[in-house]
Amino acid sequence: MVKRYSFGDVFQTDSIPVIPEAQTGAMPYMDVCESEMSLTYQMDPEDIVYGLGENVRGINKRGWIYESKCSDESKHLEDRRSLYAAHNFIVVDGRETFGLFIDYPGILTFDVGYTELSTLRITASDWNLDVYVIEGESAVEIIRTFRKLIGRSYIAPLWAFGNGQSRWGYVNAQDVRDVVRNHRENGIPLDMVYLDIDYMERFKDFTVNKERFPDFAEFVQEMKDQHIRLVPIIDAAVKEEKGYSVYDEGIEKGYFCTGADGKPFVGAVWPGRSLFTDMLNKEARDWFGDQYKVLLDQGIEGFWNDMNEPSIFYAEDRLADALASIADMRDGDQNLDLDAFTKFKNLVLDLSANPEDYKKFYHNVNGKRIRHDQVHNLYGYNMTRAAGEAFERLAPDKRILMFSRASCIGMHRYGGIWQGDNKSYWGHLLMNLKMMASLNMCGFLYTGADLGGFGSDTTEDLVMRWYALGIFTPLMRNHSEMGTRRQEVYRFTDLEGFKNIIGLRYKLLPYLYSEYMKAVLDDDLMFRPLAFDHPGDKRARTIEDQLYLGKELMIAPVYEQNARGRYVYLPERMKMLRFTRDGGMEETVLEKGDHYVEVPLSDVVFFLREGRLIPLSGGGQCVDDVDFENLAVVSFGENAEYEYYHDDGLSKDYENPVNRRVIRA
Numbered sequence: 001m002v003k004r005y006s007f008g009d010v011f012q013t014d015s016i017p018v019i020p021e022a023q024t025g026a027m028p029y030m031d032v033c034e035s036e037m038s039l040t041y042q043m044d045p046e047d048i049v050y051g052l053g054e055n056v057r058g059i060n061k062r063g064w065i066y067e068s069k070c071s072d073e074s075k076h077l078e079d080r081r082s083l084y085a086a087h088n089f090i091v092v093d094g095r096e097t098f099g100l101f102i103d104y105p106g107i108l109t110f111d112v113g114y115t116e117l118s119t120l121r122i123t124a125s126d127w128n129l130d131v132y133v134i135e136g137e138s139a140v141e142i143i144r145t146f147r148k149l150i151g152r153s154y155i156a157p158l159w160a161f162g163n164g165q166s167r168w169g170y171v172n173a174q175d176v177r178d179v180v181r182n183h184r185e186n187g188i189p190l191d192m193v194y195l196d197i198d199y200m201e202r203f204k205d206f207t208v209n210k211e212r213f214p215d216f217a218e219f220v221q222e223m224k225d226q227h228i229r230l231v232p233i234i235d236a237a238v239k240e241e242k243g244y245s246v247y248d249e250g251i252e253k254g255y256f257c258t259g260a261d262g263k264p265f266v267g268a269v270w271p272g273r274s275l276f277t278d279m280l281n282k283e284a285r286d287w288f289g290d291q292y293k294v295l296l297d298q299g300i301e302g303f304w305n306d307m308n309e310p311s312i313f314y315a316e317d318r319l320a321d322a323l324a325s326i327a328d329m330r331d332g333d334q335n336l337d338l339d340a341f342t343k344f345k346n347l348v349l350d351l352s353a354n355p356e357d358y359k360k361f362y363h364n365v366n367g368k369r370i371r372h373d374q375v376h377n378l379y380g381y382n383m384t385r386a387a388g389e390a391f392e393r394l395a396p397d398k399r400i401l402m403f404s405r406a407s408c409i410g411m412h413r414y415g416g417i418w419q420g421d422n423k424s425y426w427g428h429l430l431m432n433l434k435m436m437a438s439l440n441m442c443g444f445l446y447t448g449a450d451l452g453g454f455g456s457d458t459t460e461d462l463v464m465r466w467y468a469l470g471i472f473t474p475l476m477r478n479h480s481e482m483g484t485r486r487q488e489v490y491r492f493t494d495l496e497g498f499k500n501i502i503g504l505r506y507k508l509l510p511y512l513y514s515e516y517m518k519a520v521l522d523d524d525l526m527f528r529p530l531a532f533d534h535p536g537d538k539r540a541r542t543i544e545d546q547l548y549l550g551k552e553l554m555i556a557p558v559y560e561q562n563a564r565g566r567y568v569y570l571p572e573r574m575k576m577l578r579f580t581r582d583g584g585m586e587e588t589v590l591e592k593g594d595h596y597v598e599v600p601l602s603d604v605v606f607f608l609r610e611g612r613l614i615p616l617s618g619g620g621q622c623v624d625d626v627d628f629e630n631l632a633v634v635s636f637g638e639n640a641e642y643e644y645y646h647d648d649g650l651s652k653d654y655e656n657p658v659n660r661r662v663i664r665a
């Protein structure tokens, strides 16, 4: 049951495709305080608060304050209040169980017991918002109702479930060829190589550097002949440069965001001075979407959209002011004491993503000028929507891979997301796991984190443990920052170990793809906290380092350095499956309760529920190699059955009944 309560003059976000009638009575559960622009709820000590999709901290969001404010937040530290997304959906589960979605494009605060331990307070920056109250028997039922309300999640092509290799710093065709050769020669499966900003001509969207990639279309084909798809990055900002067609055309047609003076707003990102396409203006959005054609025409079938919070390194006027102030400081050889030096440092640090700069530019929404900060969280969403809508026009019968960095709810219909610039920290491996469940609640199913960690130097054991989780996530990609230690798996010592782990992904693919597709088509969760299946089990309600994956499996990755195993809590009897480095599989039945499980570095261990089975393929070096029809099964118990979903992975005939069949042991 969904009830909408509407306040003020609500901006049409299109987060919800079909908006239900607004209610007139008082809102249940929440105390509404219009003068403070807040909604408040007194939490019971046992209540769990789920949701908020991409954000820091736990699956249970209690004990911190979160801001829905899409931010280029590369530190990912525990003290942050936001990451790249604004996912305004929560479920309170306990004494009372209900869901809340705040349809609002500006900045929102979720104080979940930060100011006062037992108070949940949601505060908006202005009082123009729709609040949806969602009721149901359980947290899962509420989430399914919410997912139905926001519309079907984006569906990725099957090949995008293969292993992907990325690095900021593969600068030319030869670098890419080397990556592919090293994988193939070492028998490490691979399906995608990502192209970071280095492939562009001086960071200009929709261009390819001709010196580095002399015949791009031919190169794309050369890779396809080896079953490799190239996936280029697209950035939000457009370089200011006369003669660059995207800039010229955008200026001529008035498609860029403008400043208070009506002139295009200039901020800087990778190319230096850049402009921001007005993604909220339908005409401009269509135009930006059409630009992807130039790469589609050269054989590209997938993209990642980046820097679309949007990230701004500096605004022109702020840079000028900062430089003038710094010059003043040196005037007369001023001594930089503590105060002066702090001021100097902050002049530089405050240049990037300065909240005041988001108040300096405007969108044109149906002829009305809207200041950016009031609709900030819609930018990345609408950039990805631009692409998604364009793909429907340009390649209607084909699935195109698309995932974005910034997002808000609504964008889940047009693309997946990756979890942004994490670091090579053990804690970020665990955060990757936790976010899978929260993201699924908010409709993001094609997702994963940079395996091995994006920033900082990694270590072989961290990469290996991270893969032992990454083989389960729909988006499986090793990506790292320029200047950090190289982390392609073939650079490490235990190649056999990596081969075994990544090889297992391809054996699991029939199950993983089937679970992903069923979760999308049935508005369900692919990854669930244990508590969802055992609501009465107090232990299960506190477990955040294990997740159910589909109806059959539980995963419990190792996320600590030098650990030789870990404690696992089984809320019911399960069969432990251990895949060893020699390609073998061991099966051990374990009773309900706590177990210490040894997990040598190159083993993968997970758990199969009683009365269930999973299909396994024979594996392969790429998705095209995998036989999705002749499957082995691993089962636990008599008469186990599995509802297997499979389709061609490329076209869009999702509902065809032949896609689903029952597999028996």
Ligand code: GLC
Residues within 6 Å of the ligand: 167, 168, 196, 197, 233, 306, 307, 405, 420, 421, 479, 480, 481
């Ligand atoms: C951003 C992205 C990262 C990318 C880098 C260079 O930091 O999040 O993935 O490698 O930009 O394009």
